[in-house]
Amino acid sequence: MRSVALSPAARTRALEDMAREELDVLVVGGGVVGSGAALDAATRGLRVGLVEARDFAAGTSSRSSKLIHGGLRYLEMLDFRLVAEALQERGLLIQKLAPHLIHPVPFIYPLQHHVWERLYAGSGVALYDTLGLLSGQSRGVPHHRHLTRRGARRIVPSLRKDALVGALQYYDAQVDDARHTMFVARTAAAYGAHVANRARVVGLLKESGRVIGAEVHDLETGDTIKVRAKQVINATGVWTDETQGLAGERGRFHVRASKGIHLVVPRDRIRSDSGLILRTEKSVLFVIPWGRHWIIGTTDTDWDLDKAHPAASKADIDYLLEHVNSVLEQPLTHEDVEGVYAGLRPLLAGESESTSKLSREHAVATPVPGLVVVAGGKYTTYRVMAKDAVDAAVHGMDAKVPESVTKDVPLLGAEGWEALQNSVHVIAERSGLHPARIQNLLCRYGSLIDELLELVAEDKTLGEPLTGAPDHIRAEIVYAASHEGARHLDDVLTRRTRTSIETFDRGLGAAQEAADLMAPVLGWTEAQKAKEVEHYRGRVAAERESQTMPDDATADSARMGAPDVVPVS
Numbered sequence: 001m002r003s004v005a006l007s008p009a010a011r012t013r014a015l016e017d018m019a020r021e022e023l024d025v026l027v028v029g030g031g032v033v034g035s036g037a038a039l040d041a042a043t044r045g046l047r048v049g050l051v052e053a054r055d056f057a058a059g060t061s062s063r064s065s066k067l068i069h070g071g072l073r074y075l076e077m078l079d080f081r082l083v084a085e086a087l088q089e090r091g092l093l094i095q096k097l098a099p100h101l102i103h104p105v106p107f108i109y110p111l112q113h114h115v116w117e118r119l120y121a122g123s124g125v126a127l128y129d130t131l132g133l134l135s136g137q138s139r140g141v142p143h144h145r146h147l148t149r150r151g152a153r154r155i156v157p158s159l160r161k162d163a164l165v166g167a168l169q170y171y172d173a174q175v176d177d178a179r180h181t182m183f184v185a186r187t188a189a190a191y192g193a194h195v196a197n198r199a200r201v202v203g204l205l206k207e208s209g210r211v212i213g214a215e216v217h218d219l220e221t222g223d224t225i226k227v228r229a230k231q232v233i234n235a236t237g238v239w240t241d242e243t244q245g246l247a248g249e250r251g252r253f254h255v256r257a258s259k260g261i262h263l264v265v266p267r268d269r270i271r272s273d274s275g276l277i278l279r280t281e282k283s284v285l286f287v288i289p290w291g292r293h294w295i296i297g298t299t300d301t302d303w304d305l306d307k308a309h310p311a312a313s314k315a316d317i318d319y320l321l322e323h324v325n326s327v328l329e330q331p332l333t334h335e336d337v338e339g340v341y342a343g344l345r346p347l348l349a350g351e352s353e354s355t356s357k358l359s360r361e362h363a364v365a366t367p368v369p370g371l372v373v374v375a376g377g378k379y380t381t382y383r384v385m386a387k388d389a390v391d392a393a394v395h396g397m398d399a400k401v402p403e404s405v406t407k408d409v410p411l412l413g414a415e416g417w418e419a420l421q422n423s424v425h426v427i428a429e430r431s432g433l434h435p436a437r438i439q440n441l442l443c444r445y446g447s448l449i450d451e452l453l454e455l456v457a458e459d460k461t462l463g464e465p466l467t468g469a470p471d472h473i474r475a476e477i478v479y480a481a482s483h484e485g486a487r488h489l490d491d492v493l494t495r496r497t498r499t500s501i502e503t504f505d506r507g508l509g510a511a512q513e514a515a516d517l518m519a520p521v522l523g524w525t526e527a528q529k530a531k532e533v534e535h536y537r538g539r540v541a542a543e544r545e546s547q548t549m550p551d552d553a554t555a556d557s558a559r560m561g562a563p564d565v566v567p568v569s
Contacts, residue, residue, distance in 0.1 A: 061342025413446025468509025
């Protein structure tokens with residue numbers, strides 16, 4: 001499949017095309033489910049538009065635990081169908097749809113009781129492995145194994161001796177969620193979808209009680225356009241109720257936001273060759289390998305404050321440190337924390353007081369003719385959610401539309417993955433970059449690495465490390481703006497790269513150089529560059545202040561001290 005750049009010019013054309021011709025489907029929301037719905041609809045031969053109010057994956061889809069998994073804890077809730085469905089999707093993603101972006105990762109589960117816990121937990125993990133095979137799809141990950149205490153501590157030397165009597169090791173998979181979501185949106189564009197971020201739906205168009213499109217405000221130019229569509233899909237996650245309200249109708253279900261926070265610490269702070277999964281009094285805690293770092297999370301608390309910028313409080317951070325330190329020989333401190341991020345899970349509202357008991361199932365409804373709403377679910381099952389939403393939209397059309405084919409549609413960059421893995425040294429020699437750098441780039445771009453290396457061939461300085469963020473080369477910043485839809489500095493440092501959570505200065509040292517690299521692509525003046533850097537610094541300062549606050553209310557107030565970025569006219 002030929003790649004399509006999400007360039008500034010492509011965005012302009014997409015909005016113009018959406019304003020000019022009636023679409024079959026307009027998808028509202030550029031998270032993983034909305035992007036998946038756009039891809040599903042486009043690959044059925046429909047005329048599709050996708051609009052996102054901020055940046056692709058700017059909400060929940062960039063702030064997950066970065067895992068593609070079935071959810072071991074859902075087995076305890078006896079939700080076998082959800083686990084089996086998620087494990088089927090995990091196998092598809094690892095082996096066919098996105099092998100360049102999603103990779104197996106091992107986890108150690110420490111056992112604290114003899115015999116009965118090994119039998120109980122071992123049976124659960126064995127069932128987990130088995131459910132991954134029932135669909136006929138290979139698991140794509142190794143089988144679990146039992147370990148003695150000594151065997152577990154050889155793999156995880158940082159585990160306290162008294163923290164376990166033995167262990168289990170099993171496998172799940174890992175993803176850079178924001179990059180994966182962007183790839184889904186970009187693949188939708190490659191199949192003909194009109195895709196635009198920074199395009200906010202401010203109203204739904206209605207005629208004779210039916211939704212016939214949406215009013216879309218271009219946040220970059222200030223223009224407002226009317227987009228007509230036979231069906232509108234609301235895939236706005238935690239904003240579902242607000243978007244649904246634009247139709248002036250009461251929704252069929254409500255979405256409740258649950259806040260989860262994660263810490264990022266350097267890899268050398270925990271000596272381990274495997275991730276960890278620990279039981280807590282409420283749920284589970286993960287310690288997840290993440291390049292030269294660890295991600296530790298998550299919390300699970302109700303959140304009814306600002307949805308665009310959920311804030312992590314000192315209490316949240318203390319909770320995670322306390323629980324992970326209970327098993328570590330060398331405790332972590334606040335000074336070890338490089339980055340912190342908070343996200344909101346869109347859970348289908350129920351009667352339980354505990355958000356951990358709310359459903360991770362998804363639901364699809366048509367509250368008013370012409371409008372389909374999809375909500376709930378989990379990142380791993382995004383493709384199934386997208387398929388179900390498009391199925392509902394197709395049901396409301398007077399036309400015969402093909403069935404979903406996305407289970408057989410690899411994302412851009414997936415083609416030839418194994419061959420590329422075998423060719424790391426050849427690519428390195430040709431490009432002049434170190435093989436380790438090429439390996440890192442392949443896991444971020446897959447076969448699209450050629451487009452990135454063409455930039456380096458034209459300008460050798462783009463092959464140099466980014467100042468303040470040496471895990472990335474300068475070409476990645478240019479490419480993010482020219483091909484990956486990045487409109488602002490925050491998009492690049494927070495989502496196209498993870499510099500904002502992977503450096504102790506939260507990306508401040510990379511901000512100016514990144515802005516300098518983006519400016520020619522996006523046509524920024526010196527004043528615009530200065531404003532982008534100033535905004536990013538303000539955002540970092542507000543987040544840091546919020547993380548010293550004792551509770552959600554004060555943390556939210558501190559975080560709101562940094563305004564959203566707005567273009568300079």
